Amino acid sequence: MSTRHGGSSRKKGPSKGSGGQGRRKLSGKGPTPKASERTWHKNYRPPAQKQRKSDRTADAVAGRNPVVEALEAEVPATTLYVAAGVEMDDRIRNSVRMAADRGIPVIEASEVQLARLTDNARHQGIALQVPPYEYENGIDLVTELMADWEKGYRKYPPLVVALDSITDPHNLGAILRSAAAFSADAVVIPTRRAVGVNATVWKTSAGAAARVPVGQVTNLNNALTEYKKAGIFTIGLDGDGDQSLPGLPLATEPLCVVVGAEGAGLSRLISETVDQIVSIPISSQLESLNASLAAGITLYEIARLRHKID
Template sequence: MSTRRSGSSRKKKGPTKGSGGQGRRKLEGRGPTPKASDRTWHKNYRPPAPKKKTERTTDAVAGRNPVVEALEAEVPASTLYVAGGVEMDDRIRKSVRLAADRGIPVLEATEAQLARITDNARHQGIALQVPPYEYENGIDLVVELMDDWSKGYRHKPPLVVALDSITDPHNLGAILRSASAFSADAVVIPSRRSVGVTSTVWKTSAGAAARVPVGQVSNLNSALTEYKKAGMFTIGLDGDGDQSLPGLPLATEPLCVVVGSEGTGLSRLVAENVDQIVSIPISSELESLNASLAAGITLYEIARLRAKID
C-alpha cells in the first residue's frame, strides 16, 4: 500500500535537465576575479601611476635664414628637411650644399611633417633637426676660466653672464648674441625655472649658441659663492642699484654679470649675494629695460672699458 499523499511529488537529487547550460550562460564573459588592488571599491585599491609626459629628444631650427646661420656656425645637426616642391632660393640651395659638405642627410618632407618637426613654427619649407643641447658644468666652466687667467693663458680677465630665472627663449637667444658680440666667455643658467637652449634660442641667437658655451648649475646662488671663492667679482643688474653702469670700476676685473628675470628682476638671495648692484641710467623713471637689452648695454660698456687698457 502506497503512503504517498495525493498531489505530492518526489524531488530528484542533482541538477534538473538543462541547468548546466543555464549556469554556463550566467558565468559567460566574467573571467577571473580581479586583484584587490585593481578593484576601485576595495580598501586595497591602488590607482595607476600617472603617465609621464614624453619629452622631445630632438629639436629643430626652422626658417631659411636661421637654418643657413646654424649650418654656417656648425651647429650639431642630424637631418636637414626640405619641403617637397618648395620654391628654391639661394638660402635653401646653400643649406643643402652646407649639409652635404658636413655629411648631414637631406630628406624631402611634407608640410605636415615639417609642422610636426618644428612644433608648428614658421618653417618656410626647411628645418634642421638638432640633438639636445649639451650643457657644460656651470661651476667647473668658470673655475677653469679663472685658472687659465691666473696662469697667464688668457690676456683678458674672464667675463661671464649668469641668468636669474630668465624664462623667455628670445631673451636667452638675444643675450647669447650680445655675449658673442662683446667677447663674454660663457653664459650660465639654472637647471630649474629657467629656459634652456631650444630651437627658438638657436634661431634668435643667429648661431651664437654654437660660439658661446652655456653652463648649467643646480643653484645659481651657490654657484655665485663658488665664483667668488675662485676670485671672480659679481654684479647684479637692477634699476635701484647703488652703482651706475658708466665707468663701472669692476669692468676690468674677472666679472660675472647677473641678469634678473623679465618680470621680477633679481631674486632676493641673489641680490644679497652679489658684490654690487648696478643700474643703467635711463631718461624716464617710467621706463624699464628688457632683460636682453640691459645685458647687451652692460656688456658693451664692459667691452669699451676693457679696450682702454689693452
C-alpha cells in the same frame, strides 16, 4: 550567593590584556599614507616620471634665414628636411649645399612631417633638426676660466653672464648674441625654472649658441658663492642699484654679471649674494629695460672699459 536575572557574573575592575596577541598583524604598517599617495583615493596623484636622457627629443630650427644662419655658424645638426616640391631659392640651395659639405643628410619631407617636426612653426619649406644641447658644468666652466687667467693663458680676466630664472627663449638667444659680440666667455643658467637652449634660442642667437659655451648649475646662488671663492666679482643688474654702469670700477676685474628674470628682476637671495647692484641710467619716463637689452648694454660697457672695442 544568587545573582540577579539578567545581571553579569563578571567581576568589576581591569581585565586581562591581550598579552601581545595580534602584534604580528600590526607590525610594519607604519603611518597612514597621504591621500595623494593612495591609489584608490580620489585625490591620488601619480608620481611624475623622470625623463631619461634617451627620451629627450631633438629640436628643430625652422625657416629659410634661420636655417642658413645655423648652418653657417656650424650649429650641430643631424638632418636637413626640405619640403617636397618647394620653390627653390638661393637660401634653400645654400642650405642643401652646406648640409652636404658637412655630411648632414638631406631628406625630402611632406608638409605634415615638417609641421610636426617644427611644432607648427612657419618653416617656409625647410627645417634643420638639432640634437639636445650638451651643457657644461657651470661651476667647473667658470673656475677653469679663472685658473687659466691666473696662469697667464688669457689676456683678459673672465667675463661671465649668469641668468637668474630667464624663461623667454628670445631673451636667452639675444643674450648669447650679445655675449658673443662683446667677448663674454660663458653664459650660465639654472637647471630649473629657466629656459634652456632650444630651437628658438638657436634661431634668435644667430648661431652664437655655437660660439659661447652655456653652463648649467643646480643652484645659482651657490654657484655665485663658488665663483667668489675663486676670486670672481659678482654684480647684479637692477634699476635701484647703488653703482651706476658707466665707468664701472669692477669692469676690468674677473667678473660675473647676473641678469634678473623678466619682470621680477633679481631674486632676493641673489641680490644679497652679489658684491654690487649696478643700474643703467635711463629716462625717467621708462620704468625698466628688457633683460636682454640690459645685458647687451652692460657687456658693451665692460668691453669698452677693457679696451676690447673703440
